[in-house]
Amino acid sequence: MTFESVRSKLKCFLIGEGLWDGVLEACDPKRADGEIASHVHDLLETRRLFPRFAGNDVKSAGASERFRLEGNKAFLNRNDLKAIRDYTSAVGHAPTGSEQLALALGNRSAATFAMGEYRHCLKDTELALSMGYPDSLKYKLLDRKGRSLLQLGSCTEAAEALKSALEYLPKAGFSSEKEAKIKDQINRTLFTCGENNIISEKVANNDCKLPTYKVESSKTIESASCLIDINYSSEMGRHIVATRDIEPGDVLAIERPYVSVLLPNSYTTHCFNCKTRCHSLIPCKTCTRVFFCSSDCLTSCSHTSHKVECSLLPALLAMGCNKMELLAVRVLVEVLKQGAQFDKFISNFEEIDKADDVMKGYKDGVYSSGDYASTHHLEGNKLKRKPYDLFSRAIIASCIVEAIDRCTDFFKKCEIDSDKTRLAKAIAGGLTLRYLQSMPCNAHEISEMCITHRTTKTDIESNEIGGAVYPLLSLINHSCDPNVVRHSYCGDAVVLTAIQVIKAGDQIFDNYGYHHAVHSIDERRCHLGSQYYFSCQCIACTNDWPLYNDLPDKVPTYFSGADVSRVEKSSERFVKLLKDILNGDTENKLPLLYEHLSLLHNNINRPWKQYSECQEAIKQCLSLKANHYIIHKT
Structure with a gap:
């Protein structure tokens, strides 16, 4: 059963028994999360409404073969990306050390070679050869390995691989005529090894690196430059302000998440641990759907979050967990260290929870994204929620805790006696309910820009590949006219960049997904109110700025003393720049x-279409420096 079906059944039971009003009273927002979660958990338990949790994934040669054949179909149709995904699924389902695993790796190397991704191809060919790849097919794999090495400039190693391909060619069982033809092809490739040409990969995938600050780092915020600081007011709560004048392009923060998760649709293309794209992923040794870009990532994750999630993930996904639920589970697993630190957490909880409004998230005078306290205190708007909302989230929290109990050994260390285990589950339920309130108000997406170069045009599309908790970014308030933009780098890192002139003392404003140029004021207020519990009063809302197509673009209104001539020359240059971009x-x-954006900001009254166009052009250029993937299609 999914969360929705569990909720529906429980609600019907409660209404039928005349208990519905009493349950809503028990879910009063003023009650502690743990009390609400425990009450709902008991209701589900006594009425035996918990789902039948999905069992562990089992590796299967037959399932691996089915995915491999699907990959072959996609590859023959020149749909290389789908082929890679199918072959990766075949890799995940193949029993460890099996011939099916070697075959899936070999097939995937053909797809990556076809895409010009020679490093990924080389990684797969070497792994397949080490796993008992059939002798009758080795010539083909060694030939592919040699050609990949040749493309990467390793001519000596390429020649060795190609000579080995010739040695294995007779084992293929071809007719003498066909064998002679293939031998001739390999020898011609072997001849080019002496030319010592170095040919780079066709595709520069994920070729991004974190930018650096132009100024020094903040001494009081772990993930920020000295250009910003955290302030507090009773009206705005904790928020971020500029400590000095900021120009467009200034990097304000570079933050690693407290936790991050990969979305299921990216499991076969990105590393489950670091969230980077990889087309030569290696599988989890136990489950079938999780992959890693390297043995280091596999080892790191297997000793931390995936130690619990390996057997838990099938149940979570079957119940309907999305980004928010997966993040809530990941925070729980992280803070309790896979169930090993309940006692330590209980002893430290009061100190963490009692922090005053100004110092929430600080440790030794520093706001640390890597310390749990900064995540614990993220706003969940609990007192603004309705009892039914908390009832629904408590059902999800209870089902998650029960799944953890039944599918993992998370609570086993607490089994000194049944009362202690029950206490541990109550704590976990309360924490999970807390996170299920704070995640929708604070979680950020991890994105990747996909650029497809075709003969006649270039398509650019932003894709969400995961979600993350960034405690510093979560303190930034919303504006429908934001003065910063964020981009995902190197997997799950995030970089915050200014896209307006920001004066010292001004507040930093992000956009929560509802922008004045894209959404009407009614849409913005409706969505922001339902998800974030506030009514936006930014300049775009206060002055009811029009949507993008209706923004003024004929004659700008200049400020007094504006340098009109300079603006006009810069605007002419911008039109050419925009066409190039x-x-x-x-x-x-x-x-x-x-330079042009600063000039417009200081001389022209907004709203003004070219100002918005310049911001969008900046965003596009920045996105191509961040997580991105380039595809060349004819």
Whole structure:
């Protein structure tokens, strides 16, 4: 059963028994999360409404073969990305050390070679060869390995691989005529090894690196530059302000998440641990759906979060867990150290929970994204929620805790006696309910820009690959006219960049997904009110700015003393820049865009369409420096 079906059944029972009103009273927002979660858990338990939790994934040669054949179909149809996903699923389902695993790796290497991803191809060919790849097919794999090494400039190693391919060619069982033809092809490739040509990969995938600050780092915020600080007011709560004048392009923060999760649709293309794209993923040794970019990531994750999630994930996904629920589970697993630190958490809880409004999340005078306290105190708007909302979330929390209990050994260390185990489950339920309130108000997406170069045009699409908890970014308030933008880098890191002139003392504003140029004021207020519990009073809402297509673009209203001539010349240059950017040419464009945006900001009254166009151009250029994946199609 899914969470929705459990909720529906429980509600019907309670209404039928005349208990519904009493249960809603028990879910009063003023009650502690643990009390609400325990009450709902008991209701589900006594009425035996917990789902039948999905069992562990089992590796299967037959399932691996089915995915491999699907991959073959996609590969023959030149749908290389789908082929890679199917072959990766085949890798995940193949029993460890089996021929099916070697075959799946070999097939995947053909798809990555076809895409010009020679490093991924090389990784798979070497792994397949080490796993008993059939002798009758080895010539093909060794030939592919040699050609990959040749493309990467390793000519000596390429020649060795190609010579080995020739040695294995007779084992293929071809007719003498066909064998001679293949031998001739390999020898011609072998001949080019002496030319010592170095040919780089066709595709520069995920070729991004974190930017650096132009100024020194903050001494009081772990993940920020000295350009920003955390302030507090009774009206705004904790929020971020500029400590000095900020220009467009200034990097304000570079933050690693407290936790992050990969979304299921990215399991076969990205590393479950570091969230980077990888087309030569290696599988979890136990489950079938989780993959890693390296043995280091596999080992790291297997000793931490995946130690619990390996056997838990099937149940979570079957119940309907999405990004928010998966993040809540990941926070729980992280803070309790896979169930090993209940006692330590209980002893420290009062100190963590009692922090005053100003110092929430601080440790030794520093706001630390890596310390649990910063995540614990993220706003969940509990007192603004309705009892039914908390009832629904408590059902999810209870089902998650019960799944953890039945599918993992998370609570086994607490089994000194049944009372202690029950206490541990109550604590876990209360914490999970807390996170299920704070995640929708604070979680951020991990994104990747996909750029498809075709013969006639270039398509650019932003894809959500995961979700993360960034305690510093979560303190930034919303505006429908934000003055910063964030991009995902190197997997799950996030970089915050200014896209307006921001004066010292001004507040930093992010956008929570509802922008003045895209959504009407009614849409914005409706969504922001239902998810974040506030009514936006930003300049775009206060002055009811029009949507993008209706933004003024004829004659700007200049400020008194504006440098009109300079603005007009800069605008002419911007029109040419924008055309280049839309055609895919973003090289060295950012400094000119930043200069033009500053000029508009200081001389023209908003709203003004070119201002918005310049911001969007900056965002596009920045996105191509962040997580991105490039595909070349004819």
